[in-house]
Amino acid sequence: MSERIGIASDHGGRVLKEKVSQYLRSLGHEVVDFGVPVNDADSVDYPDYAQTLAKEVSQGQLPRGILICGTGIGMSIAANKVPGIRAALVWDEFTARMSRQHNDANILCLGERVLNHDRALDYLHIWIKSEFEGKRHQTRLDKIRALER
Numbered sequence: 498m499s500e501r502i503g504i505a506s507d508h509g510g511r512v513l514k515e516k517v518s519q520y521l522r523s524l525g526h527e528v529v530d531f532g533v534p535v536n537d538a539d540s541v542d543y544p545d546y547a548q549t550l551a552k553e554v555s556q557g558q559l560p561r562g563i564l565i566c567g568t569g570i571g572m573s574i575a576a577n578k579v580p581g582i583r584a585a586l587v588w589d590e591f592t593a594r595m596s597r598q599h600n601d602a603n604i605l606c607l608g609e610r611v612l613n614h615d616r617a618l619d620y621l622h623i624w625i626k627s628e629f630e631g632k633r634h635q636t637r638l639d640k641i642r643a644l645e646r
């Protein structure tokens with residue numbers, strides 16, 4: 498099933514963002530890109546991009562999104578400050594699958610400088626197709642949601 502998927506990166510994630518975007522389009526998804534442009538190497542602040550995308554997802558304009566920086570750490574920290582966001586930093590097949598099945602992650606965070614880019618596309622594919630299992634995991638997400646209030 499094709500989806501509208503948001504994506505954003507800082508300067509440290511823009512090359513992988515381009516590869517991820519092309520891959521998503523090849524799978525038939527619509528990619529909504531919030532920057533930075535792949536050919537713009539100027540240093541920017543990742544919280545600005547995390548906030549823009551996370552708000553889109555949090556407010557329901559996009560079902561889910563992808564954030565990329567050098568390590569993926571800064572993007573995940575910043576995105577998780579936005580209520581309703583469950584941003585998961587993923588680094589292998591297992592974390593990609595678990596972040597969906599157990600955590601219902603609505604934002605995938607990747608690190609351009611720490612991942613093999615071809616493998617990162619494999620993790621992305623697993624993340625896209627894996628589904629939340631609900632039940633006891635929903636109870637835990639409800640407790641996370643309560644922390645936001």
Ligand code: RB5
Nearest residue numbers: 509566567568569570571
């Ligand atoms: C930028 O140099 C770098 O700090 C950023 O891309 C990211 O890795 C932060 O977590």
